[in-house]
Amino acid sequence: MSAPRPVHSETRIGHVHLKVADLERAIAFYAGVLGFGVVQRLGSQAAFLAAGGYHHHIGLNTWESRGGRPPAPGTTGLYHTAFLYPDRPSLADALARVLAAGIAIDGAADHGVSEAIYLRDPDGNGVELYRDRDQAEWPKDARGRLAMVTEPLDLAALLAEARG
Secondary structure (H helix, E strand, O other), X not given: XXXXXXXXXXXXXXXXXXXXXXXXXXXXXXXXXOOOEEXXXXXXXXXXXXXXXXXXXXXXXXXXXOOOOOOOOOOOOOOOEEEEEOOHHHHHHHHXXXXXXXXXXXXXXXXXXXXEEEEEOOOOOEEEEEEEOOHHHXXXXXXXXXXXXXXXXXXXXXXXXXXX
């Protein structure tokens, strides 16, 4: 059996569509805290949000989940949605927004390839806010293979880089 043909190298995850219990509460988090813009609403049942004029990065709906509860621990499902910021000051701004909203941080890590902050949205969905380092900076082992790590991330130093 031959190895499968790899996907095109420029393929990316384009958006995430989440089932939420309360649409207004979810919009308050993704738009009000994280700063994504509401691009379109479908009444009180769904909304589409984006950054930079894209059609949508986040879809939110209550079609099957209005008033629902988060999945129970130990069940399958989405671990987290990761939002990639273009640089360290932008990630710092995201952290400042989250802290100003009084949202708890689950964790933060320097992975060598990236810096990441972990939290939960109002429906209990995992959210990762991160920025990638330049590929030339990625840690490698003695054989030249990628060697990601999980080290503490200095949140105070990161916050010091937040834009105005």
